[in-house]
Amino acid sequence: MSVTQNGKGYNRTLAFTIMMLAAISGSLMQTSLGTALPSLMKAFDISISTAQQATTWFLLTNGIMVPLSAYLANRVPTKYLQLSASLALLVGIIITMLTPENSNSWWIFVAGRIVTALGVGIVMPLLQIVIINMYAPEERGAAMGMMGLVVGMGPAIGPTLTGWILKENHTIFGLTLSDHWQSIFIIPFIIIAIATLLTPVFVKNVIQTSKIKMDYFSVVLSTIGFGLFLWGFTNVSTQGWGDWSQVILPISAGIVVIILFGWRQLKLDKPFLDIRVFMNKEFTIASAQIILLTMAMYGVEMMLPTYLQNVRGLNPFDSGLTLMWGALCLGLISPIAGILYNKVGTKRLSFVGFSMLALGTLPYIYLTPETPTLLITVLYTMRMAGVALTMMPLTTAAMSALPDSMGSHGTAANNTVRQVASSVVVALMTSVVQNVTSNHLPSSSLKTTDPILYASKALNASMDGFQIAFILSFIFAVIGIFLLIFLKSGKESNK
Template sequence: MTTADKLRPADDKLDAAVLKVAGVVVLGAVMAILDTTVVNVALQALTVEFQTSFDTIQWIVTGYMLALATVIPVTGWAADRFGTKRLYMLAIGLFLIGSMLAGMAWNIETLIIFRVLQGFGGGMLMPAGMTIMTRAAGPQRVGRVMAVLGVPMLLGPIGGPILGGYLVDAVSWRWIFYINVPIGLIALLLAWRVLPKDESRPTDKFDFAGMLMLSPGLALLIFGVSKIPHEGGVGSVGVWLPGLAGLALIVVFVLRALRVPNPLVDLKLFRDRTFTIAMVTMTLFMLAFFGAMLVVPTYFSLVRGESALQAGLLLAPQGLGAMLTMPLGGKLADKIGPGKVVLPGMVLIVAGLAVFTQVSGITSYLLLLGGLFVMGLGMGATMMPISAAALQTLTQRSVARASTAMNIVQQTAGAIGSAIMSVIVAGQLAGKFGVSTSEGQLAATVAVLNPATHDNAAAMAGEAFATTFLWALVLVALCFIPALFLPRRPPVLAGEPESDGTAAVQVPMH
């Protein structure tokens, strides 16, 4: 029997122990992801509650996002230094405390501060959870565990608006935060009982200089990008100044990280061909698809006059489609290679998105829901296999740092994609209604709500959204280029085990 045969599990199905670990990680992920989407629905109610401007209230979202960007780079080092179990429990604890305090907030300033505390916990939850699951399952089953982790990532954007709309309308805005308390307590207890104890590993000296460059750099870049929709473009000082400052810090970090022995983010990971291809594919995918998905509920609410709750319910077919293909996609990624799963998945996304390039003010709901369902089928076969491809060729010692790098890419590309699509739709609406870009959405909303101009305004707004979805389709199509180079066979274990018993090398076969 070869070394590879000894290392490969006799039964590559997800056993009970791995499923228990996956359950704990998914619970934490649901809590973090659901909270981001639940809050979006409550922004209008919070503006009225605290008698403040929408610019100020946006900091509830922006502050959380900046906290995520700040803490994610530190997670890989912390996972090695303190152990993933302890780090994961700390992340849940911070998120839990932040949630309780946010629910008790007495003014807008305290709510923003407590949301930042939530963000510090939320930023560590996903990369730490991804590391725990990948280590528990091993490289041969990484596609399947990624499929499990993908469920909350898809259901959060769908279930969040529905739950948020209900809580704000029927109970109180405070419960969008209090709802995390029982979930967090259960997750904390299960993490303590279920997650395998892992010892802290000897780590190199913490890269404080790198942290002082990368964390503020990411925060400034995402902050600048997040201001684009409000400012109406990149020409505003509030956009380009923090954006360029953040980009400069990131560039300096990269140049330094290539020279120093132990940088905060290990750029040597990008020497792995499969990891690099997967990261390029993921970057383009997050830019295109998540940006487009931000626009869909806006179309339902602005053009079709649906409430936040109804718009959330209309997104349900996408989640249903993803739930059908995600477990199968993860299993096939392990069996036949991610490349053979991702490409057909992207064809489905393009086909579903093509429906939305033809939207108008009166497009059949049956056709739109069918398009969302097909997009969901495609996403279930795409996003998690890309993540699996990035991790399955790495050693267990590299997984924590790789998860950190992956989450940095996802957060940054997702924020930029959302901003790009917001600017495109705002610009299209502005062109249709003859106003500046920053006023496009407001002008369209006023015209659609006016019974005298409703029909004509809805038709013009529908055309604006159709053009926006066409741009999204082009960006998604670009993902095919790097996806063609993803591995089309499962990894083959090779080499001797490391000192911790894990495989030293995972060699992909193309």
């Protein structure tokens, strides 16, 4: 039995489990929509660029909320903040599920996604902050490992689960899931509904709060700065790097506003987001490695489904199924990595993890249209095992390098850089693949004179684009290995 900030006893494991359920629902909502875009385009009679707004606005809202999570965690009692976030998730899912199917109602669907993102932007960082407050330093590795189930496995399973649901009718616990787009929200809805009902009873106030005055100017700067920056990068995939109004200007303006935001935080006695956490060497190095790990992971995770579908001709479900073993491996190893963290330390564990990631990525550089699917699955599983061995131990090391009083700010900063890294690598990889492919495409006249040769050269052009993306992912992993020189062992038991 653990004790709250008010000295009252509570069941720590049960509270953590309920918060994990909410995080699982939010995690599924982050990535499950991509596979359903064709179904949404048909149902609402919209273009792909319009359909992608559901993902774009979700990422923007989520990215804006993460920096705000530190203030909210220190200001609002844990139970009520968790309940508010869960309700936002629940309401957002309901709005999206009940949206009428016509192009004029699409904005309602997008609004539902925005409300959902408000909840996800709080649920994820709050879970990490709660771990710091509920668990002793020597226990955090295992708890963070369990959280790895949510951070890594949820997004990996989401697209496959969506493809499975949309492929044909299924029955779960007596409930029929039709092959209609609304069905993809039923499982996350059930999970978050259970978590919402149980939160008032079992989740307690474990974070010390105080009446911190809201610095509204910081909120405005944070919202505008990160909003513009992330919006600019999300536009790269459709507009290209040369678009001034929708890419260059938003990114540039976002950077300027973010700098102003950082300068203001350094001037405040009680900052909205205390960026002084980056003055801690161990925190900064671990955060930098998390960025590299995220970019190396997304570099392949984002491009491989496109290769499997566009080059190998697999449908979304089968391509997701090919990568499912990697997701399962990540889920199984994450808790084990948390236990190993206290035994061997961050440095050794991260070396093994980054090495597996690099070795698993290297063969992808030499992929061909005939590469056996089994080999692709094995290599992907190896990569995800490396991610599992590295992600949560690095996160734990970063948080443990800070005093507990700085935990909420460290968590917000850590999640913010991870969110930014995800947006940057998605834009970078997409643009690189598109540019390389376009530059290597044969002349359009060949399509008429020799269609077979044109198709062959076009396929090779696509492979050239994927090759560059995989090379960049390999480089990110190798840099991560070299940065380990500056990282301490990180054994909690030694502290």
